[in-house]
Amino acid sequence: MPLGAYSEFALKNWRFVGFGFVMTGASSFGQTFFVGIFELSVQQAFGLDHTTWGSIYMIGTLASALILP
Structure with a gap:
């Protein structure tokens, strides 16, 4: 798929793309963020x-990935 098609898709679905970015940012306060503070x-x-x-x-x-269903 050409780059223009991706851009068009992102512009048409900007709410979903925005939601994805917000959720990715909000999930950064998980394990990696916590470990980074106290490393x-x-x-x-x-x-x-x-x-x-x-x-x-x-x-x-x-190990944590192995216990996922």
């Missing part, structure tokens, strides 16, 4: 480097 404190408290912390976060994310 440095947790790393310092447990003596973790960025690689170890990233690995723990990845394992937690994958």
Whole structure:
């Protein structure tokens, strides 16, 4: 589909596109946002480097995805 068709679709359905952007922004206050705020404190408290912390976060994310229906 050419780019013009996407633009036309977005303009015709601007309410849905706007709703999608708002909901995406509103959902940012979830796990990633929370972890980002406290990342440095947790790393310092447990003596973790960025690689170890990233690995723990990845394992937690994958584990939570496995329990989804």
